[in-house]
Amino acid sequence: MNIEWMDFVQVFVIALAGAAVLVTLFSLALRLRAASGRIPVVAPAEFTDAIAVLTDKQQRREEKAAEKAARKSPLSDAQKRMALLGSYACFALCGVVVVGAILLIVFGEGH
């Protein structure tokens, strides 16, 4: 019985690296965005059974807290602009990673 164990190692390493790069970039993008003073407050699209319903008041409170934190940011305007730019760059890189992964599947056939 011929089992190619290297294939399993390859799948693990590629999957781990791909997922880690994607999650790191996206998390960094959110972190930089928060640092730039634009802390994301994204309400659930719809309240299914799984989500504790967030009232409008709670949502506004979260938005206010984000605004307050942004106002009190110790960064200068230039630093904030840099952080925002970095955040957009990370988001764009996330897209590149995803597209790259799909292209690898399409053109990487015949393994």
Added chain:
Amino acid sequence: METASLIVVLVIVLALFFDFTNGFHDTANAMATPIATGALKPKTAVTLAALLNLGGAFLSTEVAKTVSGGLIREEQISHDLFPSLIFAGLIGAVLWNMLTWLLGLPSSSSHALFGGLIGATLVGVGMTAVDFGVVMSKVVLPALLAPFTAAVIAFVVTKIAYSLTRRYDGKPDGRSGFRWGQIFTSSLVALAHGTNDAQKTMGIITLAMITVGWQASDDAEPHIWVVFAAASAIALGTYIGGWRIIRTLGKGLTDVKPAQGFAAEASTSATILASSAVGFALSTTQVASGSVIGSGLGRRGSKVRWRTVGRIFAGWVITLPAAGGVGALAALMVVWLGTWGVAIDAVIALAIIIGLFLYSRRDAVDSNNAMSAVSESGTAVKVKKNPPPTRRAQRIAERRAAEKAARQARKEAKAKRSEDAR
């Protein structure tokens, strides 16, 4: 039309029906977490999943080649018998798939298919007709290793997501922004599902066509119409199946947070896409479940409910032999009665499918028959509502407490001094 060709047509119809039930069964693999965290509206999620399953089916054919060009040694099976055996195997897969869906048992559509096919071939021809090397390396080992791989990856990336966005100054961390990311990662899971699961049907149809000479035996590549038909069937199944899940979704995924959902989906899609590239025919349900459990463990203050994990694992283990058993029974009819056996199999299967369908219509939609195995895996990990602080948070809290105590002491000393002075 000769009998063998007629049976191949029956195989194609049943394979496409299996593909439909596969989409039906697995909608939640991609969309359970984004709906549970509120990243996507249920209607949008299901439509997106259907479209991406359709697109994903066109991306790769490696898994289809594993099914059509390696699992079964078709050269050792007579051309008259083989289509009937594939038909028997498909009956095993479809019946097991529908039964587990109706009973809410965790199961894998892929393993139901392989189990049915292997069971029917073993009974119809014997051990020599199954390539156990390929079964082991491309089906059984990936089935055992993929959920653990996905769980480990999900655990690591959940830790990364939380640590990179953690704030120690008490200000909002913006983690709800992971809902944006979930739209893309869940789409990627749906795409990955299309690349892996739709191909299994393509492989079966190609295998049947090779046996009657409609396709050359040295060419395992599926025809373009087969790709189109399989892609459409899985997309349609995904779209129709999703509506039942929406109504009850969330019983097992109440604890999933956007950052965790994002990490789990990233792990699921990376594992499935990497596996598809090397032709591993793994179960997307198992990978998605492994990721949900792994990402749950990646959060602070989480604990595994081993009893639930055991139940899920038992469901996975039983699928291959159970579907194999049904496939073997159907194959026995073919071996004993020939073409009449195929006809009897078809009638019995049709009656059972209609019966199960009517039963599912009569029975109200509830958590037992509409929940996915993935949602159940959400209950396998218990996360504390107030998790213990990280070491850094603990150090900061201790420092603040010490500072507060020092301030208090200074204040008291000052008050004492002024009292003494008076």
